Amino acid sequence: MSDKMREEFEREWGQVDAAQGVHFIPELNTYGSELYAQHEYAQMKSSAWFYFQKGWKASREALVIELPELHTMAPDDDRKWHGCRNSTIRTCARAIEAVGLKVKP
Structure with a gap:
């Protein structure tokens, strides 16, 4: 432990x-x-x-952590914002799982 x-x-x-x-x-x-x-x-x-x-x-x-859903990009979305948002969510999910917690699918 x-x-x-x-x-x-x-x-x-x-x-x-x-x-x-x-x-x-x-x-x-x-x-x-x-x-x-x-x-x-x-x-x-x-x-x-x-x-x-x-x-x-x-x-x-x-304990199961719920993160925001990944954003599906619409034609009028800002590509940079979209990429950063989804990348940040994925990075958070990996960090949470790395300490032994679960992320809600």
Whole structure:
């Protein structure tokens, strides 16, 4: 998962606190603790992280962006305006899809 998503999670749940002995393990995509007394807290935070990711992914999959329709050029249309408008819509669609979101067809 992205660092941005983990930052959102930690903003809601609370930052990793070195004094608590809880830290994020990127290779495992989970939280852990070397301190036995904090092991339960690390497990609880890992469980919350798992469900946060699951909900975050579901919300991203459900999100569909609707862009304006491509313009069909009429004989009296300005060719430059027409080209720029449609090019901008296509560029926006590619950028939106590049971050994992869907564009309504």
